[in-house]
Amino acid sequence: MSLTIGVTGGIASGKSTVARAFAALGIPWVDADDIAREVVEPGEPALAAIAERYGARVLDDAGGLNRRALREIVFAAPEERRWLESQTHPRIRERLEACLADMAAGPAPYHLLVSPLLLESGQATLVDRILVVDVPEAEQVQRTANRDGVDETQARAIIAAQLDRRARLARADDIIDNSGNEAALTRQVEALDRRYRRLAEARR
Ligand SMILES: CC(C)(COP(=O)(O)OP(=O)(O)OC[C@H]1O[C@@H](n2cnc3c(N)ncnc32)[C@H](O)[C@@H]1O)[C@@H](O)C(=O)NCCC(=O)NCCS
Numbered sequence: 001m002s003l004t005i006g007v008t009g010g011i012a013s014g015k016s017t018v019a020r021a022f023a024a025l026g027i028p029w030v031d032a033d034d035i036a037r038e039v040v041e042p043g044e045p046a047l048a049a050i051a052e053r054y055g056a057r058v059l060d061d062a063g064g065l066n067r068r069a070l071r072e073i074v075f076a077a078p079e080e081r082r083w084l085e086s087q088t089h090p091r092i093r094e095r096l097e098a099c100l101a102d103m104a105a106g107p108a109p110y111h112l113l114v115s116p117l118l119l120e121s122g123q124a125t126l127v128d129r130i131l132v133v134d135v136p137e138a139e140q141v142q143r144t145a146n147r148d149g150v151d152e153t154q155a156r157a158i159i160a161a162q163l164d165r166r167a168r169l170a171r172a173d174d175i176i177d178n179s180g181n182e183a184a185l186t187r188q189v190e191a192l193d194r195r196y197r198r199l200a201e202a203r204r
């Protein structure tokens with residue numbers, strides 16, 4: 001059985017960038033954010049439930065989810081965020097489990113589950129080891145604004161809905177410090193890859 005590494009970190013900490021660096025070394029991964037998008041596609045029961053609760057304001061002209069509108073609702077009201085999670089998380093978990101089983105049966109020595117809410121949503125039970133991608137909060141806010149055009153108030157509201165930095169680091173088996181440049185990140189990934197290959201070998 002191939003080893004499962006859970007990669008987590010707050011919004012815009014660099015999880016996807018880390019996953020791409022592992023992929024360049026031949027390591028497969030599944031991203032919980034991608035699966036979260038699948039479970040609210042048109043025709044999915046979670047999208048029907050969301051449309052019933054919030055009405056046309058959370059739909060676009062083609063009947064798909066208006067993600068920006070839903071984001072503004074759920075990060076302004078914790079009870080609405082919890083309701084949304086109650087609709088999406090069980091379905092996300094089911095699909096993640098299937099993806100992980102496929103990867104575990106494949107030839108790679110180890111594989112990744114990349115998830116912003118690995119520790120908050122109980123997904124940590126699906127992994128053998130936890131890798132935290134860490135950056136200071138000010139850097140998270142800056143990178144979120146650059147990438148998604150989200151303003152500082154909303155970025156801070158999203159960060160407040162996630163585990164705080166210290167609690168996340170306390171759960172880590174391994175840590176990547178992504179406050180430097182991408183070359184520094186790649187070097188850390190290469191060192192971890194050597195460690196994970198040794199650990200996987202020792203389990204065989
Ligand atoms: C609220 C939604 C529509 C906003 O969509 P949007 O395209 O603006 O953002 P996207 O999905 O790319 O998420 C960006 C980041 O926001 C953070 N985030 C998303 N959902 C949550 C949440 N429920 N709690 C805390 N942080 C969250 C994560 O860091 C994520 O990487 C969307 O995030 C969603 O459906 N969230 C509920 C499902 C979920 O919990 N996803 C997280 C992965 S399991």
Ligand SMILES: Nc1ncnc2c1ncn2[C@@H]1O[C@H](COP(=O)(O)OP(=O)(O)OP(=O)(O)O)[C@@H](O)[C@H]1O
Binds near residue numbers: 010012033144178
């Ligand atoms: N070391 C770095 N230096 C500068 N920019 C970086 C670095 N690492 C990542 N970035 C940039 O920061 C942004 C966030 O990175 P990435 O998308 O990998 O984060 P993430 O944790 O997967 O985000 P989310 O879960 O919120 O989608 C991206 O625009 C990325 O190009």
